[in-house]
Amino acid sequence: MAKDEFKEFRLVGTRPDRPDGLDKVTGRARYGADISAPGMLWGAVVRSPHAHARIVSIDTSRAEALEGVKAVVTRADFPTGLTGEDWDLQENTMAGERALYDGHAVAAVAATSKLRAEEAARLIDVTYEVLPHVIDVDDAIKPDAPVIREGAADATVPEGMPPNVVRYMEFGHGNVEAGFAEADLVREGHYKTEATHQGYIEPHACLGQLGGDGKGEMWVCTQGQWFIRKMCAGVLGLDAAQLRVTPSEIGGGFGGKTTIFMEPLSLALSRKAGGKPVKIVMTRSEVLRATGPTASASMDVRIGMKKDGTLTAARAEFRMQGGAFPGSPVDMALYCAFAPYKLDHVAHVGYDVLANRPKCAAYRAPGSPMGAFAVESLIDEMCRELGLDPMEVRLKNAVREGDRASYGPKFASIGLVETLEATRAHPNLAEPLGPNQGRGVASGYWFNHNGETSVSLAISEDGTAQVSIGTPDIGGSRASIALMTAETLGIPYEDVRVNVVETGALGVNEPTHGSRATFASGKAAVLAAGQAITEMCRRAAAEWGIEPEAVEWVDGAAQPAGPNAGKFPPMSIAEIAGKMGETGGPISGHHESVPEGVGASFGCHVVDVEVDPETGRVTILRYLVVQDAGRAIHPAYVEGQYQGGAAQGIGWALNEAYIYDDKGRLQNPVFLDYRVPVASDLPMIDTVIVEVPNPGHPYGVRGVGETGITPPLPAIANAIQDATGARLRALPMNPPAVLAALKAARGA
Amino acid sequence: MSKIHVTTTVNGDPVEFLADPRETLLDCLRDHLGLTGSKEGCGTGDCGACSVTLDDRLVCSCLVLGVEAEGRRVDTIEGMADADGLHPLQRKFIEHAALQCGFCTPGLLVAAKALLVQNPDPTEEEVRYGLAGNLCRCTGYDKIVRAVMDAAAEMRQEAA
Incomplete structure (x- = not known):
């Protein structure tokens, strides 16, 4: 149409x-933990307290002797010989020879009550030999870094790379050196982002049942019941069609409920307990330690710009760790990094790196927020240096229908220019700013799958x-x-x-x-x-x-x-x-x-902040999200996606981070310390729905769920610089980090 | 550990259950009384998804022991709508699209109701601070705050 x-x-x-x-x-409404079944058992999971350790022995005898305990499972209860992603999922579900991160499951029990199952879990004696570990992505590629798994690299990794690099990519077009030579200003920056968690309020929960005949059922909170079926069947060696998976109402997912964690354990326990259904509900601490947060990133970006704001070339080199398994979204981060810009010369290099952390899962526009933090921050700095309006520079270089995307293909119908024009016209940009206040702008991009x-x-x-x-x-x-x-x-x-x-x-x-x-x-x-x-x-x-x-x-x-x-x-x-x-x-x-005609979605955010020079606290005064929805079918829920994405991005920018001690143990596995935004942290979040209909959908829909988390990270960094002159190139920009940056800026 | 017989009132009805002394009020509501509307999001009193009132006082039911309900009055999300229909807060949450996944919604509604009892005419800031103990990860709170203020306005009008 x-x-x-x-x-x-x-x-x-x-x-x-x-x-x-x-x-x-x-x-x-019935969510994952809200269903019980006759004869049901409760499951509990024993988890490694070490970031990296050889499992010397697991003695389950004391647990098995406890009254009411009906089954104990370890890796020995799972089939062997799996390869590829099936093996990764199985290894992540239940550790084999080594525990690979703090919180890695090593055994599980099923008993007649929740309290009894928890007690039994405490009676399982695991002997560990603690091994050296590595948490930070840059440390993980140093020559002396502990090796997470020999031979884990795929065919993309050239000879001679550090052993924790498991996937490598290079792509781009044009000639970046020639492009940089055309520029009046070439700048580069180094940026880091820490891992964050999706933070859905509903912990993972399932009720699984599996008989000796290989037929099973599961009730589970998930974003995808067929993924649960396929993955559980793969990990347990079942026929997929014999497993019926019913999705509960889901208390948030944001990508984190597209894979399996304890679901196969409930089935394995059920089978061992003679087919009795087994319910497992994770605690918040288990969710934070042992489900799939996003990757952490270390990024280098180099950009060339003419005096009039025209971009001449760009290069990005990103390193991301996604835990002890391949799969960090470094590819997606690179695809999105320069997507809002028309570039004749662009180069991307990416490293997927292993570290002793939980296996990352998708988190809303996986990878895109990190890449945007680096690129949109640097573009903003260059605009300041050349005295250019960041909105005008974004419009001047904006991609349009038919342009070649930075990541290769030609864009079909897109609405970036319309989005930027709607942003520029919004009254928030005319609001006066007071002392210690600043305004930041950033764009963001995500695909539509x-x-x-x-x-x-x-x-x-x-x-x-x-x-x-x-x-x-x-x-x-x-x-x-x-x-x-x-x-x-x-x-x-x-x-x-x-x-x-x-x-x-x-x-x-x-x-x-x-x-x-x-x-x-x-x-x-x-x-x-x-x-x-x-x-x-x-x-x-x-x-x-x-x-x-x-x-x-x-x-x-x-x-x-x-x-x-x-x-x-x-x-x-x-x-x-x-x-x-x-x-x-x-x-x-x-x-x-597999429906054809997906329509990508661009967004632009404008944030006003006030920075307290005494404490370093950043207050969000005003927030604007402008994004192309193609066609908003139910505008209130489109606005909801924009607002929710912005709030998660604000949390990532200002507070949220995985904090590890020197032993590689997660130090903030509760909501008190892993602090997501609360109502009093935020203002109303203004939204503008731009509608450039997607010709590939009968009503013009573009996917809108993810783009909104991307711009807040750089937009807030840009606003802090506007307010204070201090530039933060690492997340989170919490009060200690802001204070340090203010001090450094004063000293400079 | 031997169980303790608890007699209490939930949503106006007399109820009895046997509680392990280690079980929280939330566990007892959900697992012994089948009232699964109150949710466990953290178990540490940080998320507010388990909010109920105990003798009209807003509490995190994950931080109260089940045995503490003895002789008290517990009100949960399941008691919020009556035979005449939804509470204005419930209606306004739907009308304003103040929920996405809906998991935090029961706790937010219970907390908002308690807030409006104390302060029938809250400012936006008072609503934000009043609900700061209830995490919502989906909405960014914008539509929740609007729904609560709109419900408060309607309730004031009805009371007038």
């Missing part, structure tokens, strides 16, 4: 109550519709999919019920990740509705005795298409549905594909 074919919609763009709202304000998608729609006997989707609803996607389905069918929003279903009910679906749910499940639902409409037109045509092609669907009814088709009164969806038994049976629609 071309842009100019968009018209005013009846429902798309409105803000109805979400379908699951009532359940969620009354406490009825498609992924395997399967959706079924069925028309009920009364003409209402049910839609079965496979992407869990984390932030209101039931509402957006109901809106699009109702719009397409020409029926009221309230006549559509969207159900998130278990793995037995649909073909494979990727999780709610990659900003894809409203795009991919939404597009599939619209196409499924189109199939149902075709069938309803066919039924009407048969009754009227005309060709199906002579029937069109208008406002929820079949009608003859034009005067030549014949003269019949419209036949409503309720009328057609009411007699479907006599006219050919059930009416449904189905769509499955």
Whole structure:
């Protein structure tokens, strides 16, 4: 559909109550830990207190002797011979020869009560031989660094690299040296970001059951029930189809619930306990120590700029550790780093590095915030040095449709220029600033993933519709999919019920990740509705005795298409549905594909801060998020994504960080010390939804979930410099770090 | 450890349960009484997802022992709506899209209700400080603060 074919919609763009709202304000909604089963056991996990240690022995006898203990499992209870990601997942689920990080699971127990399981876990005696460890990414590539795993490097790593480098990449285009030679100013900077956690408020929880016949079921809070199925089956050597996985309501994920942690343990314990269901609920400390935070990064960026602000060349070299396994998002960080800029000469180099930390998982726009922190900070510094307006420089170099992206392909329809223009026009930029106050601007980018998608729609006997989707609803996607389905069918929003279903009910679906749910499940639902409409037109045509092609669907009814088709009164969806038994049976629609036509999303944030020169505390005075949504199906939940992303980015910028002691033990595994923003830390977060419709989606949707976490890191650093003259190049910018930077700036 | 018989009142109804003395009030509500609306997000009193009132005082039920409920009055999210319908805060949370994943919502609603009992006409800042003990990771709090202020305004109008 071309842009100019968009018209005013009846429902798309409105803000109805979400379908699951009532359940969620009354406490009825059932999350991961809210389900119990008859005969259920409780599981508890024994975790390594060491960052790196050889497991000499595990003595389970005292635990097994405790009354009420029904099963104990260690790595010996898992199949051997796995390779690749299956092995990584298994090794992360349950340590083998060595514990690789503080919190790594080494054994698990199931008992008749939660307290008994915890007591039994304390009775498992593990003897460790502590090994040297490494936490920091730069330390991990030093010549004398402890080696996490010999031979872990893949084929991309050239000979002679340090052994903890497991993946290496180089890409770009043009000739950066020639580009730097064209510049009036070439600057480079070194930046570091610490690991942060998604910080979803719901700890991981599951209720797993597995019989000796290899058939099992699981209730689990997850972003993707098919991922849970595939990964658990891989780790335990099961047939995927024999495991039915039902997603609970999910209490936040942000990427961290797209993989497995203790889920296979509940199944392994259940099998050993004769098939009794086993519930495992993580504590907050387990979540922070042993699930998947994001990577930490060490980054070097070099940029060339002309006096008028034109960028001539850019080079980025990023090193990221993603824990004791390959998979840090260094590739994505590099793809996004220069994405907002038209560059003829650009080069990227990336190192994926192992360290003694938990296996990182996705966290909202994985990698992009770190890269943006480095690049957007340096561009801001160069604008200051040349006396240029950072908004104008961003507009001058902004990519447009047809431009080659810094990471290779040509951009399809994008809305960066429109986003920057809307930002420049916003009244927040005209607000006066007082002493110790400053303003910072930054852009951000994230992709829109498609992924395997399967959706079924069925028309009920009364003409209402049910839609079965496979992407869990984390932030209101039931509402957006109901809106699009109702719009397409020409029926009221309230006549559509969207159900998130278990793995037995649909073909494979990727999780709610990659900003894809409203795009991919939404597009599939619209196409499924189109199939149902075709069938309803066919039924009407048969009754009227005309060709199906002579029937069109208008406002929820079949009608003859034009005067030549014949003269019949419209036949409503309720009328057609009411007699479907006599006219050919059930009416449904189905769509499955990897939907084409994803639309990337750019954003621009403007933040005003005040820096207390005595304490170094940074207060957010004003915050603006401007982002291209393509088309906002339910604008309130689009705003919610923008605001939530900004708040997480603010936390990452100012406070949040994994803090390790010299033994490699996490020092802040509770919310008191891993401090995420609270209501009194933040102002209202202003939003502008830019709509440059994505031609690849029937209603123009772009994925909006992730871009919003990217700009806050550099925007706040830029604002602090504006307020104080001090430039911070490492996160978090907490009071001690800001005070040190103020002191250094005064001394300079 | 032998269990202790606890008699208490939850959402106006008399209830009894057997509590291990180590179990929290949250454990007892969820695992013995089936009231799973109160959530455990941290177990250390930092997130507020388990907020309930104990004799009208807002508490983190993860920091109260189940046996401490003896003879007291506990009110949870499950008691917030009555036969006449939702509490204005519940309605306004839906109307303002003040929830995304919804996990923090029960605790926030209980805490907001307690706040409005103490202060029926709070400023934005008072709402922000009043709810600073309840973590929400999805919304950035903007729509939550608006929903609470809107509900407060409506409740003041009804009371007038």
